[in-house]
Amino acid sequence: MHYLTERPPDWMKWLLRAAGTWHLAFAVIGLFFPAILLRYLIPGQPAPPQVALEFLGAAALLTAALGAGFLFAASHVFRHWPVVLMGFLAKVALGAGLGLEIVRHRLDPAAWLIVILDNLVWTLAFAVLLHATHEMMLRIRRTVSPDVLRFALRRKTQYGITLDEHSRLTPVLLVFLRHTGCMFCREALSDLARMQPEVEAQGARLVLVHMGREPHAANFFTHYGLENVPRIGDPERTLYRAFALSRGSLLDLFGPKVWWRAFQVGILGRHGMGRPVGDAFQMPGAFLLFHGEIVRTYRHQSPADRPDYLALVTGRDYAAPELRDS
Incomplete structure (x- = not known):
């Protein structure tokens, strides 16, 4: 990268x-x-x-x-x-x-x-x-040295296919999620479920990384219609660290922007909260992979960021955060 x-x-x-x-x-x-x-x-x-x-x-x-x-x-x-x-x-x-x-x-x-x-x-x-x-x-x-990335891309989805193999077939939109109890994680999954047809229309494939284990993950993703999307469980967060996704600070997690967005997402958007499954301080992120290389990156500055995943795939203004109203 x-x-x-x-x-x-x-x-x-x-x-x-x-x-x-x-x-x-x-x-x-x-x-x-x-x-x-x-x-x-x-x-x-x-x-x-x-x-x-x-x-x-x-x-x-x-x-x-x-x-x-x-x-x-x-x-x-x-x-x-x-x-x-x-x-x-x-x-x-x-x-x-x-x-x-x-x-x-x-x-x-x-x-x-x-x-x-x-x-x-x-x-x-x-x-x-x-x-x-x-x-x-x-x-x-x-x-994210070449050696670290090469080892990270050997991780397999629930279908037994590695990230590297996926990326050599099509571009991969690799999305690292927050813990499954986080309302922003749930909002992201709703966005991804809605955008998935458009992402695939651009020739890319969606792959999710989460901190849970099966069968909790299967039940959780089924709720959003994403049960068939390739996913990787990473409870130890080794893949998160390999892609240089850090843990957030208290200010990152509880700053003013987070409180306002939490009201929008949790109350108005009705995404709510649940029991944290995974590290509650782990920050999310998204990467576009192709042929074993990282093409584009989106690193959240706070859990409240709402990236435009389709723009990350197409390359149009992907670096600009999009904080949409719910």
Whole structure:
């Protein structure tokens, strides 16, 4: 599995969108209202020097380019991490340059506010983004190495066919479920039962991974009309770990979004809850396999995520989470 198939967390996307908006707004001030900014940086002069106006105009164009780059990179942070690195280096260099000019008394001490808001804050933000990208790459290399994946794909469904064999016949939509008592697991099964004909019409095959055992699994999936779908019981969660699906934190499981979605799914959607069969903290996920390789990935950021499984198969906007109303 390659890091380009990973779906970045939403907070990374929103952070880069905020960075893009901030830098474009700052560029507008520098391009169209340079005198105001220069009077703040160099007070006491009746008119800003022409060279300062020209320098500020060039800096504003560079800032606008950075802002546009950040908005573009927000579409997939892991794929466009060099843009984030460029922004990080630019902020470090510009912040150091402004700080030096303030220390030399060429700029007013009030400019420290710009250094903090426009440089220090975004330097730290970009550092966090780069660190998260680096950690993600390391996690994939450690857990979903080719050898680990090759062994994982030897697991057999209830029909005695391995995942690798399935993936060489048709693309496989491999869905890892939450514990069977989870209302979001039940909602996912309802979605999959409804989408199954469309998934198969795209030439793909659905395979489910759960944490239960037979015959509980047979009875449970029969309730959703999915009793004939190939499935793999993984009570020890070895397959979950092989695909780098981690256990959620308390915030992941009980955050504000989860409570609201729980009301929608459990009460309005009437999916309810049951006795947990499996690890209640285990996070779900979905993968598209073909010829023994992972083509696309969807990792839940919370149990409340509701992915568009058909989009994962077709490749249309699969990285964007879809939180539908029930």
